[in-house]
Amino acid sequence: xxxxxxxxxxxxxxxxxxxxxxxxxxxxxxxxxxxxxxxxxxxxxxxxxxxxxxxxxxxxxxxxxxxxxxxxxxxxxxxxxxxxxxxxxxxxxxxxxxxxxxxxxxxxxxxxxxxxxxxxxxxxxxxxxxxxxxxxxxxxxxxxxxxxxxxxxxxxxxxxxxxxxxxxxxxxxxxxxxxxxxxxxxxxxxxxxxxxxxxxxxxxxxxxxxxxxxxxxxxxxxxxxxxxxxxxxxxxxxxxxxxxxxxxxxxxxxxxxxxxxxxxxxxxxxxxxxxxxxxxxxxxxxxxxxxxxxxxxxxxxxxxxxxxxxxxxxxxxxxxxxxxxxxxxxxxxxxxxxxxxxxxxxxxxxxxxxxxxxxxxxxxxxxxxxxxxxxxxxxxxxxxxxxxxxxxxxxxxxxxxxxxxxxxxxxxxxxxxxxxxxxxxxxxxxxxxxxxxxxxxxxxxxxxxxxxxxxxxxxxxxxxxxxxxxxxxxxxxxxxxxxxxxxxxxxxxxxxxxxxxxxxxxxxxxxxx
Amino acid sequence: xxxxxxxxxxxxxxxxxxxxxxxxxxxxxxxxxxxxxxxxxxxxxxxxxxxxxxxxxxxxxxxxxxxxxxxxxxxxxxxxxxxxxxxxxxxxxxxxxxxxxxxxxxxxxxxxxxxxxxxxxxxxxxxxxxxxxxxxxxxxxxxxxxxxxxxxxxxxxxxxxxxxxxxxxxxxxxxxxxxxxxxxxxxxxxxxxxxxxxxxxxxxxxxxxxxxxxxxxxxxxxxxxxxxxxxxxxxxxxxxxxxxxxxxxxxxxxxxxxxxxxxxxxxxxxxxxxxxxxxxxxxxxxxxxxxxxxxxxxxxxxxxxxxxxxxxxxxxxxxxxxxxxxxxxxxxxxxxxx
Numbered sequence: 001x002x003x004x005x006x007x008x009x010x011x012x013x014x015x016x017x018x019x020x021x022x023x024x025x026x027x028x029x030x031x032x033x034x035x036x037x038x039x040x041x042x043x044x045x046x047x048x049x050x051x052x053x054x055x056x057x058x059x060x061x062x063x064x065x066x067x068x069x070x071x072x073x074x075x076x077x078x079x080x081x082x083x084x085x086x087x088x089x090x091x092x093x094x095x096x097x098x099x100x101x102x103x104x105x106x107x108x109x110x111x112x113x114x115x116x117x118x119x120x121x122x123x124x125x126x127x128x129x130x131x132x133x134x135x136x137x138x139x140x141x142x143x144x145x146x147x148x149x150x151x152x153x154x155x156x157x158x159x160x161x162x163x164x165x166x167x168x169x170x171x172x173x174x175x176x177x178x179x180x181x182x183x184x185x186x187x188x189x190x191x192x193x194x195x196x197x198x199x200x201x202x203x204x205x206x207x208x209x210x211x212x213x214x215x216x217x218x219x220x221x222x223x224x225x226x227x228x229x230x231x232x233x234x235x236x237x238x239x240x241x242x243x244x245x246x247x248x249x250x251x252x253x254x255x256x257x258x259x260x261x262x263x264x265x266x267x268x269x270x271x272x273x274x275x276x277x278x279x280x281x282x283x284x285x286x287x288x289x290x291x292x293x294x295x296x297x298x299x300x301x302x303x304x305x306x307x308x309x310x311x312x313x314x315x316x317x318x319x320x321x322x323x324x325x326x327x328x329x330x331x332x333x334x335x336x337x338x339x340x341x342x343x344x345x346x347x348x349x350x351x352x353x354x355x356x357x358x359x360x361x362x363x364x365x366x367x368x369x370x371x372x373x374x375x376x377x378x379x380x381x382x383x384x385x386x387x388x389x390x391x392x393x394x395x396x397x398x399x400x401x402x403x404x405x406x407x408x409x410x411x412x413x414x415x416x417x418x419x420x421x422x423x424x425x426x427x428x429x430x431x432x433x434x435x436x437x438x439x440x441x442x443x444x445x446x447x448x449x450x451x452x453x454x455x456x457x458x459x460x461x462x463x464x465x466x467x468x469x470x471x472x473x474x475x476x477x478x479x480x481x482x483x484x485x486x487x488x489x490x491x492x493x494x495x496x497x498x499x500x501x502x503x504x505x506x507x508x509x510x511x512x513x
Numbered sequence: 514x515x516x517x518x519x520x521x522x523x524x525x526x527x528x529x530x531x532x533x534x535x536x537x538x539x540x541x542x543x544x545x546x547x548x549x550x551x552x553x554x555x556x557x558x559x560x561x562x563x564x565x566x567x568x569x570x571x572x573x574x575x576x577x578x579x580x581x582x583x584x585x586x587x588x589x590x591x592x593x594x595x596x597x598x599x600x601x602x603x604x605x606x607x608x609x610x611x612x613x614x615x616x617x618x619x620x621x622x623x624x625x626x627x628x629x630x631x632x633x634x635x636x637x638x639x640x641x642x643x644x645x646x647x648x649x650x651x652x653x654x655x656x657x658x659x660x661x662x663x664x665x666x667x668x669x670x671x672x673x674x675x676x677x678x679x680x681x682x683x684x685x686x687x688x689x690x691x692x693x694x695x696x697x698x699x700x701x702x703x704x705x706x707x708x709x710x711x712x713x714x715x716x717x718x719x720x721x722x723x724x725x726x727x728x729x730x731x732x733x734x735x736x737x738x739x740x741x742x743x744x745x746x747x748x749x750x751x752x753x754x755x756x757x758x759x760x761x762x763x764x765x766x767x768x769x770x771x772x773x774x775x776x777x778x779x780x781x782x783x784x785x786x787x788x789x790x791x792x793x794x795x796x797x798x799x800x801x802x803x804x805x806x807x808x809x810x811x812x813x814x815x816x817x818x819x820x821x822x823x824x825x826x827x828x829x830x831x832x833x834x835x836x837x838x839x840x841x842x843x844x845x846x847x848x849x850x851x
């Protein structure tokens with residue numbers, strides 16, 4: 001077997017930082033090759049080098065035995081390489097066919113497009129590789145999984161022999177993920193070479209033939225998937241052994257802290273985002289919400305945090321220890337002992353230009369403990385920041401002078417989690433994607449802190465798109481679909497589900513689509 | 514908590530580059546640039562009267578510079594300094610004439626100051642309210658309010674308050690006048706610089722404290738940097754926007770003390786002479802940092818008066834070109850940094 005892609009001694013620098021250091025790698029023709037690594041390990045950079053988006057500072061790239069130096073992705077496409085990006089690049093108002101041929105029209109203005117012919121080719125392709133796509137459907141009417149298939153067809157239509165997929169399962173449900181893997185295997189059988197960039201170890205083992213692990217810009221090893229385990233890969237990724245699943249001692253829930261009763265939310269243009277939403281969380285319990293993005297999770301978060309006071313129509317009740325908090329401001333809600341770790345931390349949870357210390361105070365700066373006349377009590381604030389750094393193992397050079405933007409994603413999230421978990425009199429903790437974009441080492445720490453907060457008696461609402469995270473942490477799981485909870489898995493069902501995780505994930509998947 | 518948000522390098526480079534440009538431009542007019550600069554420095558820094566003039570202009574520029582710099586921290590661009598200053602000046606002059614002669618200075622001066630600050634503050638605050646309640650961009654509203662202030666002060670002066678057949682109001686009462694530094698300490702002989710300069714420096718310290726040491730400033734800067742994050746943190750952005758626009762307007766307005774109470778002792782048309790607009794340049798060169806407003810205002814004050822002092826040799830407009838070039842270079846360098 002020939003290598004389809006052979007990298008020899010690839011180095012790529014950004015300023016003084018080396019994103020890739022002396023990377024050598026062979027990707028065999030007709031195989032599925034996975035590259036795994038933590039955020040910032042350099043795997044995306046490597047993919048972009050192969051796809052011609054960056055040029056290497058050293059080393060050589062060979063495609064099908066020939067040395068190449070791509071000046072742009074156009075050259076890479078001409079050499080038979082295609083890339084499916086994490087964020088799809090489709091025009092929702094055009095049909096599948098129109099999207100596929102976009103950029104390939106090669107027609108003069110006002111002349112007719114060969115839509116019929118292109119549509120036929122698309123149909124042939126989808127038959128050949130055994131996945132269903134309607135060429136005439138509007139992209140806006142497709143599900144996320146279908147959109148991804150259109151992206152793959154776009155690449156195949158351009159005759160790519162080598163496909164690069166960047167985090168392809170990040171937005172998919174378990175069922176869609178399975179379908180994708182079937183598609184990938186049939187492509188592979190037809191002789192295509194597939195490179196998957198991911199950080200999900202289960203999926204790597206499920207679909208790939210070979211796996212390369214990257215750490216700090218270097219490839220720490222390449223192994224056949226048959227001969228490795230999740231634990232071994234995790235050690236290679238992080239450089240030390242990690243606990244992949246946090247210990248989750250049995251919870252002892254107390255009285256009801258939060259109860260959401262018949263909550264409806266209608267946007268200004270009349271669409272229902274939440275409909276008859278009902279659930280409650282007891283003290284010392286983690287209630288997980290599973291669901292495909294866009295089924296009302298972000299609206300629920302906004303309402304719980306008092307952000308949608310001025311738009312849309314709300315009915316129903318949100319009771320915190322019996323008091324209705326609908327219509328209250330974020331300041332008032334947080335003063336009641338509610339904490340939020342929002343989904344998009346850089347945009348919503350921190351001021352990136354502020355120092356680490358200032359960020360540890362952000363949103364809690366109204367607490368009189370930190371005050372000194374019209375300013376802050378520097379000593380109290382500094383002691384507080386130092387305590388948080390120690391307890392939550394925040395790695396930074398200088399608490400008071402280093403802007404938060406310069407910390408790694410995991411450490412940024414530790415700052416947010418530390419600040420929110422340490423809120424005095426914490427009653428309700430709302431977590432949205434608490435470990436998104438966070439490296440494995442930090443995930444372990446964050447998960448342990450969440451369990452710790454639960455054991456101290458906080459009610460916790462956990463919204464996550466990572467099913468394994470939900471299963472590992474939650475006491476109960478509610479499945480949200482089109483703005484209401486469709487099914488709640490009980491504590492007993494969960495402890496049984498942990499024993500047979502794959503089929504349990506499938507079962508959850510059925511309730512969220 | 515952070516005073517280091519200012520980059521020293523860019524302003525210095527900008528001033529140097531603009532200075533070199535001026536050497537070329539002066540040469541093109543057929544004059545020896547070094548002779549011109551020698552005369553300029555002789556007439557300003559090396560003369561008591563000249564330095565007093567420079568400091569007098571610096572005082573006004575510190576106020577109007579702060580009026581731009583403070584709102585700038587909330588990502589608001591206050592173009593309305595000129596209108597705020599005009600209204601403040603007219604309010605100060607009218608208050609000064611209306612107060613009875615017997616009124617003690619200890620009361621008259623604060624009352625005049627409050628009148629000037631109220632006039633400017635209301636004008637600045639109006640832009641803030643328009644922004645928060647109706648979403649009107651503050652650049653548009655402050656420009657429009659400038660026109661209204663210009664027309665309103667013109668009307669009030671001509672039709673109501675001017676001494677007949679003149680273009681100025683009657684002289685303010687003695688008790689509202691502020692002494693010059695010459696009167697007090699015998700320095701800067703005969704120049705208009707007066708004790709308002711101390712108030713200007715105090716305002717700088719107040720602004721620095723407000724921004725970097727107070728809780729209000731902590732919230733305000735967050736609103737400017739990441740408005741959405743500020744909402745999540747429970748910060749009431751609207752209040753901060755209205756407050757800082759009012760404070761900015763009040764600072765522009767109170768510069769009237771320098772012009773009216775400390776120098777002219779009446780309001781006349783053209784008294785504010787574009788100081789409100791120069792404040793924008795002062796704030797930009799200072800990177801909207803209150804403490805750096807002082808050297809920045811000094812630099813512009815030097816050019817303003819220095820240009821007049823060498824007006825016999827080269828047109829004053831050359832120094833306006835230098836001012837404008839400095840700001841353009843600052844903006845270009847800041848844009849490149851991103």
